[in-house]
Amino acid sequence: xKEVEQNSGPLSVPEGAIASLNxxxxxxxxxxxxxxRQYSGKSPELIMSIYxxxxxxxxRFTAQLNKASQYVSLLIRDSQPSDSATYLCAxxxxxxxxxxxxxxxxxxxxx
Amino acid sequence: xxxxxxxxxxLFRKEGQNVTLSxxxxxxxxxxxxxxxxxxxGLRLIYYSQIVNxxxxxxxxxxxxxxxxxxxxxxxxxxxxxxxxxxxxxxxxSIGFNSxxxxxxxxxxRLSIL
Numbered sequence: 739x740k741e742v743e744q745n746s747g748p749l750s751v752p753e754g755a756i757a758s759l760n761x762x763x764x765x766x767x768x769x770x771x772x773x774x775r776q777y778s779g780k781s782p783e784l785i786m787s788i789y790x791x792x793x794x795x796x797x798r799f800t801a802q803l804n805k806a807s808q809y810v811s812l813l814i815r816d817s818q819p820s821d822s823a824t825y826l827c828a829x830x831x832x833x834x835x836x837x838x839x840x841x842x843x844x845x846x847x848x849x
Numbered sequence: 850x851x852x853x854x855x856x857x858x859x860l861f862r863k864e865g866q867n868v869t870l871s872x873x874x875x876x877x878x879x880x881x882x883x884x885x886x887x888x889x890x891g892l893r894l895i896y897y898s899q900i901v902n903x904x905x906x907x908x909x910x911x912x913x914x915x916x917x918x919x920x921x922x923x924x925x926x927x928x929x930x931x932x933x934x935x936x937x938x939x940x941x942x943s944i945g946f947n948s949x950x951x952x953x954x955x956x957x958x959r960l961s962i963l
Contacts, residue, residue, distance in 0.1 A: 742891070770949050781939055781954040782892070789949060826891065828952075835899070835946055836882060836907065839891035 741765060742829050744840035752848055757814040759843050761827030764808070770830040771803060773812045776842065777823045786812060817847045852876065853955035855940050861963045862927065862934060870925045870958045872940035879945045881923040882952060885909065886937040895938075898923055899946045927960060935961050 743762050751757045759773075770789055774782035788794045788801040788810065800813040810829075814821055824842040831838055853874045862868045874881065880899055884892040894907030898917040912931025917923050923942075927934045937959050941952040 746889075770951075772951050781957045784951050784953060787949075787951050830949075835880075835905075836894050836897050837892075837952060839884075841889065841891040 741838045742827055742840040744825075744827050744843045746841060747844040748846050749843055750846045750848060751817050753817060753819060755817050755847075757817045757821065757845055757847070759812040759814075759825050759827075759845065761810045761812075761840055762808055763810070763827075763829045763838070765829065765832050765838075766805075766808065767832045768805075768808075768829045771801070771810045772828040772837070773799075773801060773810075774826040774828060775823045776826055782826055814845075817845075819847045819849055821845060822847050853940060853942055853953060855938075855955035855958050857958060858956065860958055860960045862960060863963050865929045867926055867928050868960070870927065870938055870940075870960070872923045872925065872955060873921055874923075874940075874942045874955075875921060876942060876944075876953070877920070878942035879920070880943045880950075880952075881917070882941040882943075883907070883913075883915065883923070883925045884939045884941065886939060886957075892939060895925065 773786040776782045786801040788803045794801045798815045802811045824844050826842045827840040828837040856871045882897045883895040896915045898904040914926045939957045940955045943950040943952045
């Protein structure tokens with residue numbers, strides 16, 4: 739079983755809609771979870787972190803964590819064409835020293 | 850501005866040649882990391898360092914070497930033993946080896962074989 743799994747996409751949503759990105763992880767003891775955005779040819783940029791079950795909102799972004807289901811999601815409200823990118827889910831390893839990354843979900847927001 | 854600087858942006862390696870990728874940070878972070886990204890793939894950990902003069906192998910360390918002589922600097926050498934070095938190399942740092950601390954990335958170096 740892969741440690742962090744994401745649908746590769748592409749996920750296509752119209753401008754103004756809600757984009758929903760999902761991630762599952764295999765290590766039950768993981769405590770820290772991150773979403774990074776990566777534009778084509780660029781490096782990853784941290785957009786959200788979440789540590790507790792429930793929702794965490796920051797502007798148009800909401801991260802959701804369900805540790806019992808080992809599931810993390812990212813919602814992007816009022817999606818804009820500038821949100822078109824690959825979104826990487828990352829989970830701290832149980833040894834606490836580095837991140838396990840999913841392969842990313844490609845999001846395309848169409849005008 | 851505080852940040853992580855990687856250089857060069859693009860690098861070409863000849864057969865049998867070692868090349869060194871630079872990573873410098875002025876964030877006063879203790880922990881630094883090197884990742885490799887291949888097209889359509891997630892990031893894979895090459896080496897990491899918790900503190901000056903200490904570093905550990907990651908998942909794909911073969912063919913690579915690092916040093917951590919200064920807190921600010923964590924250079925990566927891609928040796929001739931790395932047979933498939935073409936990739937996007939990303940350096941990251943975090944405040945410390947605390948499980949709640951996110952990592953922040955430099956702009957990356959693209960390495961290709963001539």
